[in-house]
Every structure is written in structure tokens, then in C-alpha cells.
Amino acid sequence: MNTHETEASWPPPRSQWLRYWSAAPAEKAETLAAEIAGHCDVRDITLPQSGLGLLKLPDSALNDLYFLGEVPVSHAHVEVIAPDGTRAEGGARLLDDRRSLARALAVLDATLAARLPHHEQALRLLETGRATLQETEASRNAILTSTRVDFSLLGDGSEDDDE
């Protein structure tokens, strides 16, 4: 899925939030999460962890399952309790070593999901991440468009090179 949502589809569904926040600067996410924790009570439902995950793929020839290798994984699951008593759960699983980042994104996830105080900043950070992802997409698109092969037959006038 690319990141060119229409304004009507903004904000993106929750399943896209982690992707966008992960693309934003990690220190911004951690600073915002700390700010939220200054106003709300943040409790770990499970302790943040980091380690590895086995990446499982079906081979695309015969569909047998196999492991391509391992990826770094961090995980956090928190509950955020706002000053008015509103509670919200948030979680994050990332291909990243940093537990602190996973916990920060879990806090943002809870905050935005329940529209808790500071959720506007969490939303703005989504936009920051989206902009970064769009730059990445543009550079990958440039690779594809610049190297697309034109198999038009030589001599039919559609090629201007001098082969």
C-alpha cells in the first residue's frame, strides 16, 4: 500500500500508524511519548521486550513454508490512563532493536486510538512519517521509471537511440 491517501482518508487506519510513526524521527516519538506520560498514567500491560523473530515465507514456486532468516523485533503493550479517567490500550511490534521506541509508539497508539490529550501531536507525527515515506516511494519509483525496458522493435520509430 502506498502513502498517497486522499485527505478524505486521513488519518489512515490504525494498521498503518506504526509504519508512519516508524518513519518519523525516533527521538520525536520518544519525546512526545514522554510528554504524554507527564500528563497521563502509563502502565505496561506486558514489559517491553526486544529480541528476534523468524521470518516465515511460502516459496513462490511450490508454496512450501520456510524461514528466510531472523529479523530484530521489539514489542510493547501499554495502558494509558488520562487525567479524566479515560483508559486506552496501545501496542507496537516493530522490526527494530529499541524497546524504548516500541514503548513510545505504543503510548502514541493508545493516545491516538482514544483521542486522549496530545493526540493532535501524535497525528502530526503521522504526517511527518508519511512525508518521509513518500520521499522513499518517490526515489524507488524513480528507479523503476528510469530503468523500465522498452521492447519496441528497432526501426519502428519509437526509439530514438542510435543502436
Place this chain on the structure above:
Amino acid sequence: MGYVAIKGGGKAIEGAAEALEALRAGGSGSDPLSLNAIEHQLRLLTSRIMSEGGLYHPQLAALAIKQMQGDTLEAGFALRAYRSTKPRLLETPPQDTGNMRLIRRISSAFKDIPGGQMLGPTHDYALRLMRFELAEESPEPFRRMASTFLKNAPEEALPDSFPKVLDSLRSEGLLPPKATNRNPAFDITRDPLIFPVSRSAALATMARAETGSMLAIAYSNMRGYGDIHPTVAELRVGYLPVMLPHPVTGELTEAGEVLMTECEVIAMYEPDESESAKGAAPEFTLGYGACFGHNETKAISMAILDRALQKGMRDGPENPSEDPEFVLMHIDGVDSMGFANHYKMPHYVTFQSDMDRLRSTREKYGERGETPQEESHES
């Protein structure tokens, strides 16, 4: 004879480590390599270390390259050692490589593949002539290179994922059907290979094997010790989005992406004379290769070996590349490098024993007045 404790080795070993670091610095006052520079400017090397280390971690792969001063086998070893210290948190659900965000996609089977062919970043069409201007590269043009490329690229929005070439052949019934009843994937990091092994174990072993070892055995098949005669149906390089269940909603959520190379080869059909296949129309056969990072030689070699091993598993091996034990036990870089290098370790006792045996044999020949024949020597 027993082992003899010696002293002084500790200092020599410390000195060896310091000498290694001194040579890394080069004594020239040059700046240390940044991990970012290694990861991007030596991206194919970083790719290789990630796949041979079995861990997708570009920054750590770059660190391993720096620490091991470019020794690919040692760098892969360091990455494996690192991974062995980390807890295993999860096993991902099966990820669909049809969702890869591609930067390269070619086929040697058809020119008109759905979505078109994109050469992407490749040396395939480059002259292998030295570009001496890189020896004294100016930083400013170097930094502008990416933005200039982006500015000059045709303005056209292409999709970031494309259908698989094999799907069109499969829809014509020319390929074997995909397995619907799949066995669990085999974890080579926890379970030993005990032959006969499943195809899943073979694929995982090859995915983290050493590139040169795989190429050598696959090349033996290409040259004549085998008869795969592959056609590359599709070779693709791109970023696979890895989807994991969200801790709260359980919905599959993108946790990150992994650069990988994937290759499917088509081999000529073979008559299947088994009872179960009687009356069935002949089909092409397939081989599959994939690895972390951008490493096309490895993915193609793996696909050829996968196809060769399928034949060997079915009919019995006729060539080394069709023998699962021969292939899978000799392609791991850490294993083979470790065994080769262990010969540098002290073998003083065993070699002393060899010398004693040779001396006593020569004495016996001398007593009998015979000329000693050459004796074999094995450690």
C-alpha cells in the same frame, strides 16, 4: 604424552588484537569508516553479510564488516554470534512476497511480463572497466547524485508491487500446482539437519549459505555435472513489508520492511513415470531461491540447487549438486571457514604423535634393511 601448560600466550594474543586494530587505522590519520557509509556505499557487501549471517540488520552487518575489516566470513560469523545472544520473541505469519515493493524486476523467459521489466540498480550492462574518477571523488557531486537522479527521472507513478510471472504460466496449467497442505517450516537455528531433510530445511539452509560455496556447486550443475538448464522466470529485488499482529487489535500491521532478492527458475519438463502420474500432462519444473538483501548470484544459484535437490530427493542423486547431504553440509560459510581455520590452532600433541609413529616405523624398516615406503599422514 600430555598437554603442557605454557605462559606468555596471553600477552601475544593481546598484542595480536592491538596489531589488528593498528592496521585498521592504517597509521595514515584517515577518518574511521562510518556505519552509514558502509551500509550504503558497500550495500551489496552489507546484503551479503546479512544473508550469510541469517539476520536482517543492516547496521549490525555494517558494524561486522568494519570490525572484521572486510572479511565476509568473519563478519557473517560475528552476526551469527550476536543473534545467538538474543531471545526469540516470535515467528512471523507467512509473508507474501507478491507484496514486495520492487526496485528491480526482470525475466529471461518473456519480454512482455505483466507490469513490464525494470532493470533497477544493476551492473549487468556496465563495462567492467575501471572508473578511475572514483579514486578521487569530490564530496559535493557525490552528495548531489541522488537528488539529481530523482530530478531527472521520468514523472510517472508506477505501482510499487507487481504480479508474479509464474502466476500467468500457472494459470495456463504449465506448472505444477502450489502445495495446499503445507508442512510447518523447519527451524535450522534450533534443529540439526538429519537426512533426509525436508525441502523447507533445504531452503532455509541455502538462504543463509555462503554465496561462493552455493555458486560453485550450482556452477558444477550448469557446466555438466547436472542438467537443470534453467530459465529465469523472474528475478526481483525489493522491500518486503513484514506484517505482524497488532498487540491490541490483532490486525496484521506493518512492522517494518526487509530488502530481499527472489528468483524463480523454470526447468525443462521431465516425464514422470510414477504410477500416480500416469496419464497426467507434462509440466515444467521449478526452482526457487531467495535471500536477505540484494544478492542475485546467490538467489539464482539457490534456485538452481533447489531444482537439482528436488530431482535428487525424488530419483536419487546422480551428481554432487543433486545430493542433499553433499550440498547442504558444505555451503555454510561459518561451518566451513571454522573447520578450515581450526587447522591453524595448535596440533602439537597430535603432530608429535604422528612424528613418533613415523620414527618408529622408519626404525622398524631400518632393522629389516628395507627401504621405507611413503606413508600417508592424517591428522
